[in-house]
Amino acid sequence: MEAIFEGLTDAQTKAVRHIDGPMLILAGPGSGKTRVVTHRIANMLAHGIPAWQIAALTFTNKAADEMRTRVDALAPNQPVWMGTFHRFCAQHLRRLAPMVGLSENYSIYDTSDSKQAMKRAIEAAGVSTSHASPDQIAATISHAKNRLTSPEMMEGQALRPREAIAARVYPVYQQQLLTANAVDFDDLLLHIARLLRENPEVRAELDTRHKYILVDEYQDTNLAQYAIVRALSIDCPNLAVTGDPDQSIYGWRGADLNNILDFEKDYPSVTTVRLEKNYRSTPNILRVADQLIRHNTQRKQKDLFTDNPEGDAVVLRFYDDGYQEADEIASEIAAAIMGQSMRPSDFAVFYRMNAMTRSLEHALRSHSLPYQIVNGLEFYQRREIKDLLAYLHLINNPSHDVALTRVINVPTRGIGAKTISRLRVFADFHGIPMLAAARRANEIEGLAKRSASMVAKFVRLYDHLQIKATAPLEDLLRYLVEETAYEAHLEKTAVEQQDTSPMANVDELITAAVEFDRQHPEDGSLDAFLEQVALVADTDAFENENDRITLMTLHAAKGLEFPRVFIIGVEDDMLPHSRSKSSQLEVEEERRLLFVGITRAKEQLQLSCCKRRAMRGDVRPVIPSPFLNELPLTEMSRVESSPKQDWFDEEMDQSYPDSWDLPDESDPQVRETTDQNAELDQDSDYDQDAGNQDAGNEQTPTVESASTAKTGTGSSLQSGLQTAAEMMAKKSTPLSVYREGTQVRHVDYGDGTIVTVSGRGPKRIARVKFAEEEHSFRLAFAADDLEVVE
DNA sequence: CGTCGCGATGTTTTT
DNA sequence: CATCGCGACG
Numbered sequence: 001m002e003a004i005f006e007g008l009t010d011a012q013t014k015a016v017r018h019i020d021g022p023m024l025i026l027a028g029p030g031s032g033k034t035r036v037v038t039h040r041i042a043n044m045l046a047h048g049i050p051a052w053q054i055a056a057l058t059f060t061n062k063a064a065d066e067m068r069t070r071v072d073a074l075a076p077n078q079p080v081w082m083g084t085f086h087r088f089c090a091q092h093l094r095r096l097a098p099m100v101g102l103s104e105n106y107s108i109y110d111t112s113d114s115k116q117a118m119k120r121a122i123e124a125a126g127v128s129t130s131h132a133s134p135d136q137i138a139a140t141i142s143h144a145k146n147r148l149t150s151p152e153m154m155e156g157q158a159l160r161p162r163e164a165i166a167a168r169v170y171p172v173y174q175q176q177l178l179t180a181n182a183v184d185f186d187d188l189l190l191h192i193a194r195l196l197r198e199n200p201e202v203r204a205e206l207d208t209r210h211k212y213i214l215v216d217e218y219q220d221t222n223l224a225q226y227a228i229v230r231a232l233s234i235d236c237p238n239l240a241v242t243g244d245p246d247q248s249i250y251g252w253r254g255a256d257l258n259n260i261l262d263f264e265k266d267y268p269s270v271t272t273v274r275l276e277k278n279y280r281s282t283p284n285i286l287r288v289a290d291q292l293i294r295h296n297t298q299r300k301q302k303d304l305f306t307d308n309p310e311g312d313a314v315v316l317r318f319y320d321d322g323y324q325e326a327d328e329i330a331s332e333i334a335a336a337i338m339g340q341s342m343r344p345s346d347f348a349v350f351y352r353m354n355a356m357t358r359s360l361e362h363a364l365r366s367h368s369l370p371y372q373i374v375n376g377l378e379f380y381q382r383r384e385i386k387d388l389l390a391y392l393h394l395i396n397n398p399s400h401d402v403a404l405t406r407v408i409n410v411p412t413r414g415i416g417a418k419t420i421s422r423l424r425v426f427a428d429f430h431g432i433p434m435l436a437a438a439r440r441a442n443e444i445e446g447l448a449k450r451s452a453s454m455v456a457k458f459v460r461l462y463d464h465l466q467i468k469a470t471a472p473l474e475d476l477l478r479y480l481v482e483e484t485a486y487e488a489h490l491e492k493t494a495v496e497q498q499d500t501s502p503m504a505n506v507d508e509l510i511t512a513a514v515e516f517d518r519q520h521p522e523d524g525s526l527d528a529f530l531e532q533v534a535l536v537a538d539t540d541a542f543e544n545e546n547d548r549i550t551l552m553t554l555h556a557a558k559g560l561e562f563p564r565v566f567i568i569g570v571e572d573d574m575l576p577h578s579r580s581k582s583s584q585l586e587v588e589e590e591r592r593l594l595f596v597g598i599t600r601a602k603e604q605l606q607l608s609c610c611k612r613r614a615m616r617g618d619v620r621p622v623i624p625s626p627f628l629n630e631l632p633l634t635e636m637s638r639v640e641s642s643p644k645q646d647w648f649d650e651e652m653d654q655s656y657p658d659s660w661d662l663p664d665e666s667d668p669q670v671r672e673t674t675d676q677n678a679e680l681d682q683d684s685d686y687d688q689d690a691g692n693q694d695a696g697n698e699q700t701p702t703v704e705s706a707s708t709a710k711t712g713t714g715s716s717l718q719s720g721l722q723t724a725a726e727m728m729a730k731k732s733t734p735l736s737v738y739r740e741g742t743q744v745r746h747v748d749y750g751d752g753t754i755v756t757v758s759g760r761g762p763k764r765i766a767r768v769k770f771a772e773e774e775h776s777f778r779l780a781f782a783a784d785d786l787e788v789v790e
Numbered sequence: 791c792g793t794c795g796c797g798a799t800g801t802t803t804t805t
Numbered sequence: 806c807a808t809c810g811c812g813a814c815g
Contacts, residue, residue, distance in 0.1 A: 060805080086805050111804085133800095185805050252803065353802055355806095416791045451791095535805065555803045577802055593803080616801070617806055792815085799809080 004043050004074065008036075015273040016040045018240070019047060019212075022233070022267035024260075025242040028304050029289070029599035030280025030561065033242050037214060038067060040240070042074035044212060051078035053211040057085050057229070059220050059250075061536055063559050067216070081210075085225050087535050089188040094527075096202065100191045105397050105527055107182040108534040112381075113402045114138065114184040120401075121173035124428055132165045140166035141173065145186035146222040146254030148193055179433060181399040189224035196231035203231050211236045217558070218243035218263070222254035230266070237267065245300055246293050247596050249555060251589045252580075257298060278304050280561050282311025284635070285605050289598040291632045296588045313637040314598075315606040316628065320641045322356070322569075322613045326363035329566050329608075333549060334367045336564070344370050348550040348562040350597045352575045356568065357551055364549060374552035380533065384490060384502040385509055389533065391480055394462070395469050396526045399433035408438075411489030414454040422447050423455070435462065473513035473529055481506065554597045565601035570594070570609045572623040594627055607631075611641070743789040744768060751789065 005013055012032060015025050016039045027033035037056070045051060058064040064083045071080060081088070090108065097104050109117060118138045122129060132140075140162055144154055151171035154163070177183060183191065196203045210232055215221065218241035221229070233239040243260045251257070264270050278286055286304050293299065319325040329349065336342045349360060357373055364371045379385060387410050390403040397403075405424075409415040426444045427437035441447060441455040465483060468476045481487060490502045516529050550562065554575075569575060576590035598605060609624045742754045752770035 084805065108805095188805085249803075253805085355801075358806095412792070414791070418791085553803065574802095579802065614806090794812105794814085796812085797809105798811095799807100801807095 004039050004046065008039070009277060011273055011275055011277075012036050012039075014271075015275070016043050018271055018273075019044055019049070020238050022237050022263075022270045023240040024263045024267075024270050024272045025240065025275065026272065026300070026302070027242050027244055027275040028278060028302055029244065029247065029596070030278040030306075031275035032277075032279055033275060034066060034070060034559075036275065037216065037240075037242060038070040038074060041071050041080060041214070045075045045078055045080075049212065051080045053209070054214070055081040055088065055210040055212070056083075056214040056216065057088055058083065058216045060084060060559070061087075063216055066559070084535065085221075085228070086185060086188050087531075089192040089228070090531055090535060092206070093183070093188060093191055096192075096195055099195060099199065099202070101178050102183070102191075103181050103397075105181070107180070107393055107397045107400045107403075108188065108531060109177070109182050109184045109402065110380075110534055111185075112386075113182075116402045116405070117176060117180070117182075117184075118169070118173060120424070121169050121176050124176070125169045125172040127165060127168050132162050136162060137166045137169050141170050142184075142186050143254055144170065145190045146224055148190065148223055148227060150194075176401075176428075179399065179427075179431060180401045181397050181433075182402075186224070189222075189228065193224045193227045193231070196228060204235060207232050207235045212238045213240070215239070215241040216243075217247075219245050219248040219257060219260040220250045220255045221259050222250075222256055223259075224254075226256065226259045233267075237269075239267070244302075245298070246296070246302065246592055247558060249558065249589060249593050249596060251585070261300070274302070276303050276305065278306040278308075280308075280602050281306065281599060282308050282603060284311050284314055285598065285601050288314045288605070288631050288636065289595055292591060292598065292627060292630050293595045295630045296591055298585070298588055312604050313635060314631075315604075315637045315639060316631070316633070317606055317608040317639045318624075318641050319608060319610045320612070321610050321619070322359045323363075324641060325568055325608055325610055326359035327366075329360070329568070329606075330363040330367040330369060333364075333564075334369055337369075342564070343547050344549045345547045346563040347566070348552065348557070348560070348564070348600065349566045349568060350552060350554050350557050350600070351568050352554060352577055352593075353569075354553060360551055360568075369549055370547065371549040371551055372546065374550060374556050379505070379508070382502070382505055384486075384505050388477065388480065388486070388506065388509060389530070391465070391484070392476070392526060393530060394435070395465055395476075395480075396530055398435045398462075398466075401427070401434045404434045404438075408455075408458055411485060411492075413458060415451065415458065419447065419451045419455065435459070469526060473517050473526065474510055476526070477510050477513055554593045557600050558596050561600050561602055563602045564604040565597070566606045566608065567594070567597045568608050569613070570607045570625045570628060571613070572625050574613075574622075575625050575627065591627060591630075594625075745787045745789050 005016065008016060012035070015023065015036045018040070025033065025036065027036070041054060041056065044054060056064070056067055058067065061084055064087075068082050071078070071082070093100075093102070093106070094104050097106055115134065115138060118141075119134050122134055122137060127137075129137075144163075144166070149157075151167070151174055154167045154170055177187065196206065213229065213232055215229055220243070229239060229241075241260070241263060245257055245260055248255060248257050248260075264272065281289075283306055286306055290304055319328065333342075333344075333347050336347075337344060351357070351360075361371070361373070380389070387407060390400075390406040393400045393403040394407060401424075405420060408420060422444055423434050423437045423441075426440070427434045430437070437444070438455050438459050441452040441459075444452070447455075461483065465480060468479050471479070486506075487503060490506075513529065516532065520528060550560075554567070573581075575594060576587050580586040580590050598607075607628070609628065610622050612619050612621050614620075743751065744754060745751050750770055752768040754768050
């Protein structure tokens with residue numbers, strides 16, 4: 001009990017002590033919010049509240065995992081429910097499915113699935129896509145769902161042309177989802193929200209069941225999520241929400257800032273706690289963040305303060321182009337790891353768009369620096385993975401039309417587009433799933449005898465696979481690969497250019513399945529596995545515990561912290577993004593996005609901006625982000641790039657005016673600070689090398705320092721770390737000891753022999769035969785667990 | 791029916 | 806630049 005309150009401030013203690021009744025925790029960045037929430041849960045448990053009555057809803061899996069880990073440390077093995085809103089809904093919907101016209105084994109369509117379904121619905125609705133693309137229609141419908149608008153409601157109110165078009169597709173799309181026994185991401189929330197509203201018994205039951213509810217990042221909730229939380233807090237209004245209006249960055253997804261701004265009105269008896277003291281960042285960093293966010297109007301003024309030491313000035317850095325930006329950041333990180341004994345995991349690079357990782361990856365790799373890209377998709381986007389998952393989906397839910405369409409001719413079995421289209425039309429006409437239509441292939445007019453028999457053959461294969469539906473996942477997957485001759489298909493259709501062998505990915509999927517079986521011995525059903533895959537993406541698949549530089553979008557950065565942060569591409573049309581400049585509200589959200597990025601940094605922060613950037617093929621001049629002018633430039637360290645001496649640059653430089661500078665040069669304050677900073681640069685001790693070189697007139701100092709750093713760091717890493725990027729260094733790598741026939745020992749499985757090794761680089765996978773079983777290991781991650789036996 | 795290659799096309803952020 | 810969709814050919 002003592003430990004629960006140890007070292008907390010008064011405000012924190014107040015929040016942790018609070019048990020019954022509504023509470024609003026306004027938590028600035030780095031104010032120990034997670035600490036408060038987890039300690040509060042521990043305190044509730046200590047007061048005898050049953051763990052199963054507590055549910056903590058988060059926005060991302062990452063946040064839920066973090067919370068779980070920290071609660072476990074305080075109160076081990078308590079069945080407190082922690083997870084995302086979507087998972088929460090998915091689990092309740094399993095049980096309640098029949099009430100909304102679904103079966104328990106319903107499928108969750110991911111974004112690409114629903115895109116497919118959307119296209120089909122658009123076609124079936126006879127809507128032309130010349131005025132609105134499928135993506136736009138999908139976005140409009142998604143938005144409607146997030147506002148709890150049903151197809152009928154939309155018909156009555158549709159005003160704008162785009163909405164009118166979407167309103168015609170919406171009911172068709174929804175009906176097709178129902179027929180497919182499927183839901184999209186939005187439906188998970190929508191179905192539950194409607195159930196709670198329309199069904200008092202269900203509402204009352206769940207309200208009591210989840211007597212204590214915590215919501216994290218409340219500023220990011222949309223109307224559907226708001227309605228859910230509200231409905232669960234009527235009889236038992238023990239709702240505690242945490243959030244920060246300044247960190248609301250999901251407006252585009254329907255998040256409504258008013259949910260948090262009006263919380264005190266919704267729950268008049270609320271206890272409000274403000275956590276304003278920052279434990280994370282230096283005053284330098286906080287002042288920059290504070291100055292920036294003050295330019296927003298949609299906010300509650302908050303005073304951020306800290307006891308931390310002053311630290312280094314925030315750096316505002318200009319580079320010639322994205323390549324230089326990436327390369328110099330890599331050099332700087334390499335130098336810091338070498339000279340200041342920093343670790344790769346101390347660094348993070350944030351950017352507005354996923355597309356900006358290319359040059360970074362290249363640079364980090366050439367510096368032999370280990371990194372990880374926190375990015376959804378990737379693995380689950382791969383063709384072979386999607387194929388196999390589609391089979392699993394279809395086995396689990398015979399109505400999954402998107403999955404059927406994907407696999408019916410994979411491997412090719414003579415069922416072409418025409419046949420598929422006939423099946424679809426027949427299915428639509430009878431309102432049945434396509435697999436059911438396939439079973440009645442002989443009834444379909446105009447279907448060639450040959451095609452019909454191919455379809456029949458596929459149905460037989462399906463029924464054959466179906467037998468194994470309840471087997472352990474590993475068995476099922478292996479059986480599936482075997483029976484469909486999938487490996488042969490992969491070889492036949494191999495695209496010789498990938499650095500990863502498709503079969504290695506298949507092995508990895510099997511490994512994931514084995515892992516899932518192991519972690520869920522009781523409920524390890526196919527259903528649960530697919531749900532997990534659908535709701536996780538692989539954002540948090542491999543990230544904790546490995547010592548790597550983190551690359552991620554500003555959105556993904558929320559909730560995290562790093563000693564040293566680089567934010568790249570702080571440029572106009574990038575941040576704010578060109579598509580988010582149409583309204584003041586959108587620009588404010590972009591500003592909050594930068595605010596979130598800045599406040600992730602604990603010790604050092606650099607914002608950078610290029611003079612030109614390669615975008616979709618050609619190089620274009622860049623205007624610095626208008627946000628830069630909102631920062632306290634006088635106290636920041638401004639570093640210009642050293643112009644390279646080659647014809648290309650000279651030519652390019654001529655196309656830029658000498659006065660190239662931040663926008664709005666008429667502002668006298670900016671001019672002044674700019675000049676002052678020219679001096680500051682020379683004194684800056686943030687990075688001695690870079691500072692001196694950039695201030696001086698030497699010819700190619702930057703290049704020089706980069707190459708020094710490269711070799712130096714490479715060797716230091718060789719001795720210390722085992723990482724994916726390190727393996728990519730062309731010659732002898734530590735992991736090369738893993739070959740076919742190598743004897744290894746594993747902590748859990750004992751002694752074994754490597755049977756095969758496949759894939760290259762970070763995806764290199766070894767298949768190991770142990771006494772009783774075989775397992776695949778992604779060497780980059782498992783090397784520590786696989787000890788080589790002499 | 792299947793595959794290949796071309797041209798056109800469009801690029802934010804995520805459960 | 807990269808993917809996607811479509812059209813022509815085998």
